[in-house]
Amino acid sequence: MALRHYTLDFKLSAAVDSSSTVPELLSIFHEQQMTETVHETNGHGYLGTFVGKNGWLAILRVPSHGLVTVDLQCYEEEDVAQVDNLLNALESKLKVILDGNITRIKRLPALIRGAEVDRYWPTTDGRLVEYDMDQLVYEEDSAFQNIKILHSQQYGNALILDNDLNLAESDLAYTLAIMGSGRENYTGKEVLILGGGDGGILFEMAKQKPKMVTMLDIDQKVIDACKKYMRGTCGNILDNLEGDCYQILVEDCVPVLKKYVQEGKTFDYVINDLTAIPISMEPEEDSTWEFLRLILDLSIKVLHPSGKYLTQGNAENMTESLHLYEEQLGKLSCPVGFSKEVVCVPSYMEQWVFYSVWKK
């Protein structure tokens, strides 16, 4: 049973005395048979908790500075209308009491805590966002990560790896952006995809008749889940691990890349679609950045001199991480140039940066 947590806040232009506000509100709580406890706050104003039937809890705070806050928690969904009435009554009364002193009234949508389907997937820059997920379609722990597929009303099914939203069926914009936003022509080309287990890149690329696309993804379970539940992204491309113009190798990309380097094999395009947090089994990965540079270095080594390395970067707001990434590009075994582009990926709820890298 989930906990519904409501908030109602009045931001004031001047401080108020709790003795002029609290007494007038008490009758509203009493009507709900809620019992007041007044807490000692050592100079931080009035703090009262009110406990009622059915596990209801309200908190009223009137600190010495100008912010009156109300919290209300209830467990039963049947209580929603009654909670609304209580909050309406408090809001109306506070509007009268605080008239002329109100800068902002804020009553947020309730936080639903402990729900069957989790709807809160914070952005990369740490903001709280509520999604419209309504169903857990699939969940399994593979040898490498926790895999979830959740259904969203507006985004379709969404792939979540280790609690990080990777891609939803609505996110063709991501796939097109990591393929170079229409500036690249894959017809007749040799392409290497690192990761990409959702099949989106492979599916879109196959339409362009490349010579051969090799996709290296470590996790068969991700591929199997996407084949079944992310067909808005991968179409039928994952139904077979190989086709006329592609092969999918279910392998850790690091040793394969090393083998390609040794063999002197090169590609016209290397597309890095690995998850942000590395899951390679190779020992070199002392840190995320070192792993990232290892992949970058190996990728650049297998890149044809006139080829391109394409990858997603990070959220546009992660300026420090983006800066560090661009620093890494300057430390590769071969000098490279790069360009970047900001794209709106529907399910991400934040602007995302994509990179194109080439050998100088």
Add this chain to the structure above:
Amino acid sequence: MALRHYTLDFKLSAAVDSSSTVPELLSIFHEQQMTETVHETNGHGYLGTFVGKNGWLAILRVPSHGLVTVDLQCYEEEDVAQVDNLLNALESKLKVILDGNITRIKRLPALIRGAEVDRYWPTTDGRLVEYDMDQLVYEEDSAFQNIKILHSQQYGNALILDNDLNLAESDLAYTLAIMGSGRENYTGKEVLILGGGDGGILFEMAKQKPKMVTMLDIDQKVIDACKKYMRGTCGNILDNLEGDCYQILVEDCVPVLKKYVQEGKTFDYVINDLTAIPISMEPEEDSTWEFLRLILDLSIKVLHPSGKYLTQGNAENMTESLHLYEEQLGKLSCPVGFSKEVVCVPSYMEQWVFYSVWKK
């Protein structure tokens, strides 16, 4: 001074007894000199509040069903590291106590309540989303509405009318979508824009050399604010109320539309970019839907037989509202056909529906 509100929730696979969990946690609160009050919940499990120095408040709930919740409130930003330590200690201890019984651990980004710059602008379908707004650039009450322009790191400046986010500088996708996503050619055409005070449509359309664009916006203050602070959207087009190929009339669109109908004036395109909540001064507006149909009817009347009426609809998730809107389209004085398209507008954080309507 804002209130920072933290939550930490453990969803369990089986119920736990509070007597086996709570005592082990008490020392963590005591270390912070927080004083426990145990509340009578009439069978809804353990509910304890802990009040500490500096106005800290913690709530621990261990109800009989399987959900342990912790709330923590503090006022001082300097307390953040200490609060993190407290939550870390609780999380670690609870992981040990509840080992084998944990379905999900959720620790959300803190709600910042009563901050100088408000970052919570819920979606149309009522979801809680936190934006990255960092500055109130402009605020004024016009005769018609409250106008705010807030700066966002990733979206640029954002226009907010009566607390409804209208458009940000990042949202060229909105402007292009309401212009028909590149399917329409405005060169040499007569166009009427209803609303559009941010200047985005006018700016993009002028590039196509239309014969004459007439824009009707009721609120000079919106135009003035956008001219100054939304130049990423309107460029220099609002610097003059008329140009070679356009005129801006600062008027209520309803009487002007009626005058056009009487005069028999027609347009190749009518683009309705009015705010979702109507602010016309005309008496007909008994309800939002009636106002909406009035505008639609008048618009269709001034539309050339081969013309197009283009407008934004609603959030994709507002299926009932979209359905009602489409019903209105069937009730016009002249039969119409329509198509719709879903577009991702960066700052909206929800998928948005746009309509094209034509006379049958």
